[in-house]
Amino acid sequence: MWGSPNPSMGARAGLVCLSSSLPTTTTGDDRIHVFWHDGMLNHDPGTGVFDSGIDPGFLDVLENHPENSDRVKNMLSILKKGPLSPFISWHTGRPALIPELLTFHTSGYIDELVEADRNGGKMICAGTFLNSGSWDAALLAAGTTLSAMKHILDGHGKISYSLVRPPGHHAQPTQADGYCFLNNAGLAVQLALDSGCKSVVVVDIDVHYGNGTAEGFYHSDKVLTISLHMNHGSWGPSHPHSGNVDELGDGDGFGYNLNIPLPNGTGDRGYEFAMTELVVPAVQKFQPDMMVLVIGQDSSAFDPNGRQCLTMKGYREIGRKIRTLADKLCDGRLLIVQEGGYQVTYSAYCLHATLEGALNLPLPLLSDPIAYYPEDEAFSIEFRTKGKFKEEELQALQEEVETSEQLHVMMETIAQGEVKEKKKNMLYNLTVELDIPGIQKISLNAILDTGATTCVVDSESVPTEALEANTYTVEFNGSFTKHILNEHNFISCISESLHRDMRLCN
Numbered sequence: 125m126w127g128s129p130n131p132s133m134g135a136r137a138g139l140v141c142l143s144s145s146l147p148t149t150t151t152g153d154d155r156i157h158v159f160w161h162d163g164m165l166n167h168d169p170g171t172g173v174f175d176s177g178i179d180p181g182f183l184d185v186l187e188n189h190p191e192n193s194d195r196v197k198n199m200l201s202i203l204k205k206g207p208l209s210p211f212i213s214w215h216t217g218r219p220a221l222i223p224e225l226l227t228f229h230t231s232g233y234i235d236e237l238v239e240a241d242r243n244g245g246k247m248i249c250a251g252t253f254l255n256s257g258s259w260d261a262a263l264l265a266a267g268t269t270l271s272a273m274k275h276i277l278d279g280h281g282k283i284s285y286s287l288v289r290p291p292g293h294h295a296q297p298t299q300a301d302g303y304c305f306l307n308n309a310g311l312a313v314q315l316a317l318d319s320g321c322k323s324v325v326v327v328d329i330d331v332h333y334g335n336g337t338a339e340g341f342y343h344s345d346k347v348l349t350i351s352l353h354m355n356h357g358s359w360g361p362s363h364p365h366s367g368n369v370d371e372l373g374d375g376d377g378f379g380y381n382l383n384i385p386l387p388n389g390t391g392d393r394g395y396e397f398a399m400t401e402l403v404v405p406a407v408q409k410f411q412p413d414m415m416v417l418v419i420g421q422d423s424s425a426f427d428p429n430g431r432q433c434l435t436m437k438g439y440r441e442i443g444r445k446i447r448t449l450a451d452k453l454c455d456g457r458l459l460i461v462q463e464g465g466y467q468v469t470y471s472a473y474c475l476h477a478t479l480e481g482a483l484n485l486p487l488p489l490l491s492d493p494i495a496y497y498p499e500d501e502a503f504s505i506e507f508r509t510k511g512k513f514k515e516e517e518l519q520a521l522q523e524e525v526e527t528s529e530q531l532h533v534m535m536e537t538i539a540q541g542e543v544k545e546k547k548k549n550m551l552y553n554l555t556v557e558l559d560i561p562g563i564q565k566i567s568l569n570a571i572l573d574t575g576a577t578t579c580v581v582d583s584e585s586v587p588t589e590a591l592e593a594n595t596y597t598v599e600f601n602g603s604f605t606k607h608i609l610n611e612h613n614f615i616s617c618i619s620e621s622l623h624r625d626m627r628l629c630n
């Protein structure tokens with residue numbers, strides 16, 4: 125718990141069901157079809173120091189591996205007994221068949237897993253234990269997700285949620301990674317493509333980079349993979365991907381992988397910003413006919429595996445935004461796939477909130493029992509300054525931007541010269557006035573940390589779309605340090621991502 129309790133939370137309102145004023149049933153498409161199978165509880169990754177499997181010998185109390193069955197038991201029970209239960213139809217999952225797995229994974233890799241299972245299991249890679257019972261659970265997770273997708277493809281419902289474990293989004297075609305063996309979401313995406321979908325978007329909000337899914341479709345322009353994640357980088361041989369903005373896809377897939385690494389403490393407002401400014405425009409441009417939302421509650425404020433500080437409110441908004449996109453672009457077709465989320469009680473609440481959002485319910489059904497995050501308004505930033513232009517001015521501006529080395533230099537010079545006010549010990553409030561000859565002055569405000577002395581405003585970051593929309597957006601691109609745990613730090617990262625995102629659109 126950070127700081128003192130929020131007085132507005134009163135008497136732990138989160139324990140109170142708020143559903144009495146809302147309809148208790150729904151009709152038509154306003155249901156979520158949840159796919160589940162009890163056999164997935166049989167995967168037991170063991171105990172140790174967190175996820176290491178190590179007993180150092182000097183601790184009296186070891187803990188269950190974070191990806192234990194309790195977390196999913198609570199997700200199951202909150203959906204069965206919580207206020208969302210009237211909105212849910214339940215379906216029993218099934219194991220995947222080996223030929224189905226080969227639509228995403230190589231046969232050599234699947235043979236390795238089968239062999240490991242036959243020999244009683246082993247640690248496949250760091251933190252990832254295939255023990256007795258694990259393989260059957262993994263097959264159930266994959267098959268259950270395929271069933272959830274098929275349910276949509278067959279027109280039996282618009283929204284399916286695949287409540288599965290072990291998780292899958294780190295599993296690459298040839299490699300287990302990060303508690304994942306089979307890429308459940310990736311298999312479902314491939315099924316959608318094989319069933320006639322022309323394009324599928326995957327939005328992954330688990331706190332870790334959905335590297336396995338990204339790699340599976342890295343060369344494809346039929347799947348836009350978007351991942352919002354903690355800026356954790358590579359974590360070893362099983363996870364060589366950086367998750368940085370420059371992993372954009374290859375070949376036909378170039379521009380179809382959008383990584384949005386977010387610094388620690390990004391929070392509800394930061395995620396909302398990223399969704400609005402990056403995810404929504406990218407998905408709208410892509411025009412998918414199937415939406416896949418990959419969820420992990422390890423991006424919550426209380427997760428032992430993440431530092432991103434989302435609360436139920438943030439998850440609810442993400443669910444709502446995705447639902448809006450699905451309605452607008454995909455005829456409402458939305459598959460939601462469970463990944464991480466390791467805080468045993470709060471993960472269930474955040475799942476509930478995400479699904480409330482996906483159902484587009486007008487009011488929260490369940491309030492947040494523990495969220496308190498001291499967001500400091502002083503850190504909030506309006507870093508985009510929009511100026512209105514006449515058409516000829518826009519044309520002149522565009523030419524100027526396209527051709528002017530001088531503009532670049534000028535911007536850089538001004539940016540370095542106008543540090544006006546120091547704030548909060550480590551922040552500078554920087555005001556930049558861009559005096560573009562023959563057009564007009566544009567003011568740009570940003571708050572930079574002390575590492576920003578070499579800040580460069582990159583003229584490349586003026587996107588055509590912004591010009592066409594009669595707005596001019598300047599983004600910083602450069603040497604921001606990323607160590608401060610609050611929202612202003614988010615800006616450096618997001619501006620970098622925006623820069624890349626606009627390149628995608630070119």
Ligand SMILES: [Zn+2]
Nearest residue numbers: 330331332464
């Ligand atoms: Zn995760």
